[in-house]
Amino acid sequence: GAVVSQHPSWVICKSGTSVKIECRSLDFQATTMFWYRQFPKQSLMLMATSNEGSKATYEQGVEKDKFLINHASLTLSTLTVTSAHPEDSSFYICSARDLARGGTDTQYFGPGTRLTVL
Amino acid sequence: QKEVEQNSGPLSVPEGAIASLNCTYSDRVSQSFFWYRQYSGKSPELIMSIYSNGDKEDGRFTAQLNKASQYVSLLIRDSQPSDSATYLCAVRKGGGADGLTFGKGTHLIIQP
Numbered sequence: 001g002a003v004v005s006q007h008p009s010w011v012i013c014k015s016g017t018s019v020k021i022e023c024r025s026l027d028f029q030a031t032t033m034f035w036y037r038q039f040p041k042q043s044l045m046l047m048a049t050s051n052e053g054s055k056a057t058y059e060q061g062v063e064k065d066k067f068l069i070n071h072a073s074l075t076l077s078t079l080t081v082t083s084a085h086p087e088d089s090s091f092y093i094c095s096a097r098d099l100a101r102g103g104t105d106t107q108y109f110g111p112g113t114r115l116t117v118l
Numbered sequence: 119q120k121e122v123e124q125n126s127g128p129l130s131v132p133e134g135a136i137a138s139l140n141c142t143y144s145d146r147v148s149q150s151f152f153w154y155r156q157y158s159g160k161s162p163e164l165i166m167s168i169y170s171n172g173d174k175e176d177g178r179f180t181a182q183l184n185k186a187s188q189y190v191s192l193l194i195r196d197s198q199p200s201d202s203a204t205y206l207c208a209v210r211k212g213g214g215a216d217g218l219t220f221g222k223g224t225h226l227i228i229q230p
Contacts, residue, residue, distance in 0.1 A: 046217035
């Protein structure tokens with residue numbers, strides 16, 4: 001159980017275009033999902049917290065107008081990188097908190113999406 | 119001061135020996151502590167979580183937490199070559215609705 005998927009697993013796009021990344025909890029409901037970014041040889045950095053049915057909470061320094069997050073259902077959150085530039089190239093990883101196990105605070109990570117902006 | 123600090127390594131350990139990984143954190147209000155393993159190009163996978171002072175054992179892994187010293191460690195007994203990976207220490211300040219703060223990770227190499 002507690003499987004999180006991401007789509008696509010990798011994407012290459014041209015500078016200036018927008019890219020949408022999906023994060024799905026396959027066998028559980030997730031009121032809260034998290035989006036992280038990892039640059040080469042760096043650690044994961046929390047970008048934003050996504051709550052079902054409400055606006056996302058962004059970490060300091062993350063542009064909310066550039067990284068649009070939508071959490072329309074208990075099993076799906078999307079991250080759209082708008083007007084992508086080469087410096088946005090990174091490994092984007094989502095995680096989800098299992099609602100049924102609300103007493104614990106384990107986050108289950110998706111497999112990640114590698115974005116390359118040319 | 120970085121919030122979560124780890125020695126980046128590489129830490130080289132002979133097969134069968136004990137690997138010891140360390141982590142310190144700066145925020146005293148942190149409540150939850152995690153160790154993740156990450157293989158190159160992959161997302162992190164949870165190894166251990168620990169919430170109270172002391173030791174917690176799970177198979178070959180033992181997590182140790184000392185909140186007074188703001189220190190978390192992970193011991194891997196009977197190290198195997200498949201344990202070679204980057205080990206990430208992560209800290210959560212509050213409850214389950216909060217995101218994690220990760221250290222940069224320690225690159226562990228188990229030598230056959």
